[in-house]
Amino acid sequence: MSNTTALLSLVVPVFNEEENIPLLTDRICTALNGYTFELIYVDDCSTDATRESIKKMNNPKVVLVELKKNYGQSLAMAAGFDVAQGEYVVTLDGDLQNDPDDIPAMLTKLIDEDWDVVTGVRQKRQDSKLKTIPSKIANLIIRSTTKLNIQDQGCALKVFTKETAKNLNLYGEMHRFINLAAFLDGARISEVPVRHHARQFGVSKYGLGRTFKVVNDLLLILFQRKFLQKPIYFFGNIGLALFGSGSLLGLYFVALKLMGEDIWGRPLLILAVLLIVVGVQFFSIGILYDLLMKTYFESQDKKPFRVRKVSRFDA
Numbered sequence: 001m002s003n004t005t006a007l008l009s010l011v012v013p014v015f016n017e018e019e020n021i022p023l024l025t026d027r028i029c030t031a032l033n034g035y036t037f038e039l040i041y042v043d044d045c046s047t048d049a050t051r052e053s054i055k056k057m058n059n060p061k062v063v064l065v066e067l068k069k070n071y072g073q074s075l076a077m078a079a080g081f082d083v084a085q086g087e088y089v090v091t092l093d094g095d096l097q098n099d100p101d102d103i104p105a106m107l108t109k110l111i112d113e114d115w116d117v118v119t120g121v122r123q124k125r126q127d128s129k130l131k132t133i134p135s136k137i138a139n140l141i142i143r144s145t146t147k148l149n150i151q152d153q154g155c156a157l158k159v160f161t162k163e164t165a166k167n168l169n170l171y172g173e174m175h176r177f178i179n180l181a182a183f184l185d186g187a188r189i190s191e192v193p194v195r196h197h198a199r200q201f202g203v204s205k206y207g208l209g210r211t212f213k214v215v216n217d218l219l220l221i222l223f224q225r226k227f228l229q230k231p232i233y234f235f236g237n238i239g240l241a242l243f244g245s246g247s248l249l250g251l252y253f254v255a256l257k258l259m260g261e262d263i264w265g266r267p268l269l270i271l272a273v274l275l276i277v278v279g280v281q282f283f284s285i286g287i288l289y290d291l292l293m294k295t296y297f298e299s300q301d302k303k304p305f306r307v308r309k310v311s312r313f314d315a
Contacts, residue, residue, distance in 0.1 A: 008037035009086030013076035013096035019201035031100035076171040089165035116187035119195035120157040234277040235286030243279025
């Protein structure tokens with residue numbers, strides 16, 4: 001692969017990283033010497049001199065995207081994807097913990113082996129337990145609930161094909177589950193070991209409160225991606241289970257009544273009625289949700305599928 005053929009777009013969301021910006025820019029330019037690339041810094045409404053630090057460099061390879069307010073890393077990344085013009089998109093953090101020297105090998109693997117995403121696996125991770133423990137829990141949940149067997153979901157250093165990156169819908173804390181989102185959309189993903197460095201300047205933006213957001217977003221993305229086009233399978237199955245349980249209890253009380261026993265006011269009878277009513281409601285929600293999904297796709301002329309590649313061959 002000639003290293004002058006691919007235009008790379010590096011998307012780096014930043015928030016209060018004024019000391020890291022010049023060093024990161026120098027390291028990227030050194031690592032990608034000979035490549036044609038654009039370096040997109042997305043400033044998530046920093047309160048320090050991050051924007052001034054970027055502008056002061058006056059580097060023709062740098063693109064500065066300034067957000068109007070602090071949206072969070074996911075939407076900052078989405079804004080960078082929207083601006084990106086490269087055939088391949090690279091993401092990395094702005095805190096110098098990711099090593100730009102790993103990018104060329106990742107890009108080569110993506111192109112030569114025809115992957116849609118190549119993601120890093122941080123070796124000798126230089127983070128506190130506050131960050132590593134929730135990350136390990138999330139990785140375990142994803143591996144056990146999906147067929148995606150990726151060791152390190154949280155590594156920010158990734159290389160995408162342009163189509164894969166631009167088709168991602170990011171919100172909340174979904175940037176932490178880009179691999180999962182891409183995988184559930186049909187992307188082919190591989191992983192490679194990458195270096196990881198300790199933060200030198202600035203303060204980590206990760207707090208304990210984000211752990212709960214991560215778990216909520218993980219459950220949300222698993223539900224949406226798995227049942228978006230077939231919600232009746234989720235709500236309908238729950239409804240049928242509840243309705244079936246209630247019906248069996250109801251038949252039991254009918255039999256008792258026929259044998260002459262007094263069944264009025266029994267807690268199990270009330271439970272049977274409740275299960276039947278709630279079961280019907282869940283099934284009805286599934287039908288309504290299914291109709292909404294059909295309306296969503298048809299009203300906007302959206303296709304419920306995505307074609308990865310079309311190859312044509314001469315006779």
